[in-house]
Ligand code: SF4
């Protein structure tokens with residue numbers, strides 16, 4: 001599992017580095033970098049924190065993702081997961097945070 005950081009979009013705010021439980025992300029020259037991407041265990045915290053959607057999660061073949069990229073966007077209580085497929089399709093999954101813990 002791994003993330004990818006778009007250095008052009010990144011504004012160097014450091015939010016991703018602050019939430020990474022493995023301290024895998026560092027800010028160097030005002031840009032976020034992940035030194036050892038293979039150490040990422042895919043908690044997705046950095047993806048949800050990034051205010052400019054610069055962090056994407058890579059769904060490799062090992063988990064059946066065939067190279068899709070995932071990022072999130074927020075709108076009120078809705079957390080939207082966007083999956084960009086290699087063929088250009090985009091799948092959107094909306095999670096209402098207020099409802100997500102109800103059983
Ligand atoms: S997905 Fe989790 S473990 Fe991986 S880099 Fe982001 S915050 Fe760290």
Ligand code: SF4
Pocket residue numbers: 005009010011012013014015016017031032049050051052053054055
């Ligand atoms: S949260 Fe996003 S914008 Fe901020 S440092 Fe990380 S990648 Fe860059």
